[in-house]
Amino acid sequence: MGPTLDFSVVFDAMPLLLWGCLGTLGLAVAGIALALVIGVLGVVTRGSAMAPVRIATIAFIEIIRNTPFLVQIFFLFFALPGLGLKLNPTVTAIIALGVNGGAYAIEIIRGGVQSIPRGQTEAGLALGLHPAQVFRLIILKPALRAIYPALTGQFIMLTLTSSICSSVAAYELTSVAQRIESDTFRSFEVYFTITGLYLAMSWLLMSGFALISRRNFSYPTR
C-alpha cells in the first residue's frame, strides 16, 4: 500500500475536534487561573521571614521546574486519590497544569515585584496619592507591564502542555484526536490537522494578549 492521504474522515470528525478545542481552552483557562493564584501566594511565601516556609517554596519551584510534566501528572494522578481526593481526570489535569505553571509564575511575578524601585512608592506618596492608588498605578501596573511578555508566553506554553493531559484521558483536543485515530487509523491526517488547530489556538491567544497589552500598557516610560 503506497502513501495515500485521506482527510475526509478528519473533516467528518471536525465538530468533535472543535469541541476538543473548547476542552483544551477550558483546561488552559482553569490551569492559568490556578497558576496565577499559586504564583501570587508563592511570591509571598518565597519572601517569608520564616526560613522553613521560604525553603519549602524554593524546593517546590526547583522540583517542578526540573522534572517533566508527564511524570508530574502521573504522580498526581496516583497520589491525589491517596490523599482522599477522588477526582476525575480533567480536574486532575487542571491541578497538574496549575501546579506546573504556578512554579514558573512565582519566579516571573517575583521578578516583576523586584523591578519596582522602592523610591517609586515613596515618590507616589509624596505626590499626595492615596496608598491604594500608589499600589494600583505605581506598583501593580508597571510590574504587570514588566512581566507581561514572560507571563503570557508561559500561559501559551501551558496551553500547549495541556496536550500531555491526554495521557490521563482528560477531556481535551489530543484525547479527542486519539479516539478518532483509533476509530479511523488515519493517524497522520488526524494529528496533522490538530497540530493546525493548536497553532490556530496559540495565535488566537497571542493576538488576544497583544490586544490587551496595546490597550493597557502602551504609554511612554521615559
Place this chain on the structure above:
Amino acid sequence: MSKGFGAAEFLFLLEGLKWTLLLSAVAFAGGGVFGLLVALGRTAPYAAVRRAMAGYIAVFQGTPLLMQLFVAYYGLALLGLKLPAWVAVAIGFTLNASAFLGDIWRGAIEAVPRGQDEAASALGLHYGQRMRDIVLPQAFRIAQPATVGYLVQLIKGTSLAAIVGFIELARAGQIVSNQIFEPILVFGVVGAIYFCLCWPLSLLSARLEAKFAAATR
C-alpha cells in the same frame, strides 16, 4: 501480590535513563547543527530567508511538542520510510530543538553590537569570515545561559517519547509501576532521577547568567 521495588526494577529504570540520555544527546547535536542554520537564516541579509525561518520558528513554538512527535512519527511512516521508533522520535526532537535553539541564537546574534559587524565589513571580511571570526564567537558567549537552560527543557521533553511507546525513563517508569502496583513510589523515583539530571544544569544556567550580567554591568 506486589513484589516491591528492588534492584531489578531500579536497573530497568537506569536502562530507560540510558535512552533518555541518548535521545537528548542526539536531539541536542542535531538541533545544534540545524539550529545554527535557522539562526543564520533568521538574521540573513535576505528578507525571504528571514521570513521563512521566522515562520519555521513560529510553527514549532506555537504547537505542542507531543503533536510534532506524532506528526514526525506517522508522517515518516506514511512516506514509506521504515525507521526504528527512536530514529523517528529523534528526528521530531531535532526539528523542535533546531527551532528553539535557532530562536535563542538569533537573539544572541542580534545582541552582538552592530558596529562589530560593520567594522569587520569595513576591513574587507566577507560574510563567512565575519560570522565565523567576529559575530558567532561573541554570540556564543551571550547565548550560553539560555542554551544550557534549553537543555533542561529538552531532557524533560524526551519524556514525551513515552507516549509514542518508546521505552525511555518515563515509559520504563510506567512499565515498572504497572508491574509492582506502586505508582507513587515509582514515579517519585523517576522524578528524582530527572531532577538529578536537570537541577545541576539549571544551577549552571543561573550561574552563567549571573556571571554574564556582572560582566556587562
